[in-house]
Amino acid sequence: MKKKSPTKIIEEDKNKEYEIGFARSPGQEFIPAYSEALLSPISVKFKKSLLPKSDKYTTIHTHPIREQNLGVTTKKRETIPGFEDLYKTDVDTLFSSFPSIRDIHCLLDRKNEKTCIVAQRDIGTGKIGGYFFLRKTKKTPEDFPTFHERHEFPNDLKGYKQYKEQDELYENHPLIREITLLEKDFEDKQEALFRNPEERKSYNITTFMNTLQKYGIQFRAVPNSGYEYIPGAGFLPTQQRTLEQKAFATASVIGIISGIFFLSNFSKSFQLSPEIFSSSSVNFNFWLGIILILIGIFAGIFWYKKRK
Numbered sequence: 001m002k003k004k005s006p007t008k009i010i011e012e013d014k015n016k017e018y019e020i021g022f023a024r025s026p027g028q029e030f031i032p033a034y035s036e037a038l039l040s041p042i043s044v045k046f047k048k049s050l051l052p053k054s055d056k057y058t059t060i061h062t063h064p065i066r067e068q069n070l071g072v073t074t075k076k077r078e079t080i081p082g083f084e085d086l087y088k089t090d091v092d093t094l095f096s097s098f099p100s101i102r103d104i105h106c107l108l109d110r111k112n113e114k115t116c117i118v119a120q121r122d123i124g125t126g127k128i129g130g131y132f133f134l135r136k137t138k139k140t141p142e143d144f145p146t147f148h149e150r151h152e153f154p155n156d157l158k159g160y161k162q163y164k165e166q167d168e169l170y171e172n173h174p175l176i177r178e179i180t181l182l183e184k185d186f187e188d189k190q191e192a193l194f195r196n197p198e199e200r201k202s203y204n205i206t207t208f209m210n211t212l213q214k215y216g217i218q219f220r221a222v223p224n225s226g227y228e229y230i231p232g233a234g235f236l237p238t239q240q241r242t243l244e245q246k247a248f249a250t251a252s253v254i255g256i257i258s259g260i261f262f263l264s265n266f267s268k269s270f271q272l273s274p275e276i277f278s279s280s281s282v283n284f285n286f287w288l289g290i291i292l293i294l295i296g297i298f299a300g301i302f303w304y305k306k307r308k
Contacts, residue, residue, distance in 0.1 A: 003029045006060055007128045007224065010119055016126035019044035021061040025052040030060060043102075051110075059110075060117040060131075063097040063234075067122045067129060070097065070234050097234035098204050099132050101186040104211055105179050107134055111146040120234045129235030130223035139216025145173045182211060201232035255296025259289045 006022070009030050013020055021044040023033040033050040044061040051057065097120035107116040118132040170176060186207055193200035212219050227235040 006030050006117075006119070006131075010060065010062060010121065010128055011126050013126075015039060016121060017041055017064055017123045019062055019064065021046050021059055023051050023057055023059045025054040025057050028052075030058075033059070034061075052112075055112050056114050057112055058115040058117065059113055060119055062119045062121040063099075064121050064123045065097045065234065066124060067127075067235075067237060070230070070236050096201070096204065096232065097129070098232055099134065099208065101179070101183040101208070101211055103134060104208075104215060104217060105183055107136065107217065108141070108144045108175075108179065108215060109146060111144065128224055129227045129237070130221065130229060133218070133220040133222065134212070135218040135220075137216045137218055141175060141215065144175050145170050179215075205232040249299075251299035252296045255292045255294075255299055257296075259291070259293030259296060261289070 009022060010020075013032070015036075018039040018041050020032070020039070021034040022030040023046070024030045031050070033046050035045040035047045038045040041064055046059070046061075051059075097118070099118045103116060103118055107113060114136050116134040118134070120129040120131075121127070122129065171180070189203060189207070190200065193203060209219070221229045221231075221235075223229050223235045226238055228238050230236055
């Protein structure tokens, strides 16, 4: 029987507005490995009992987002039922499916996990736009503690006390303290840059890449068919981006040409009779020409930015 593709497996899952996780051993098909009881739109909870028992495995988890908002700023943020307060904002911000330091932390936290894949999934359609691959190498620290990979959170009091003792030892490990601090700094900076989307996007790329290099992790962004990668943001439908570029390019050309046309009419009238400048119709041509040229220039600037 032919194995299903990761894209098909994820898109068949109904929980498109939440972060969900899948796992597989080499050569096997991805299977759901997340806790349905702990679904969240901002964090996936893997069930240890569902992770492969092999010494090498790969996980995929989703980053849900609305594609039409990706990489742009807006004053209206889409909400998810039950999480309105968490997602509510009235200021400009950056929408992104880009991985975070937390994703690196989780990969290092699971010794037998060799590759972590982050899938951008549209909240509305459930479609996958592309994948971010994080892969361990020979340079990745091998002495990273992996307590959480082996131990499920206990339900009884005795088990909880033992778990808590081991968890404290884990949290005080130098490598864990180091990456936990990096993760906190990253999140604090995201909060500080909430009103500066472009600076935030640049910070995402720089800090994330530096952390990957620090821990010897390879990174690759692979768009699905019909999508393209926008650094620091995610994957945008090629058609949507092309239409936006065409719209701005058309507005720029029409604005500048129309503006020149109206200004040339004004120039001809002025040459025939300088006193005619006081005429309302000639005045209208002059200011309309100026406005159209300005519109054309701004549209050209937006077109240039969209090309990046």
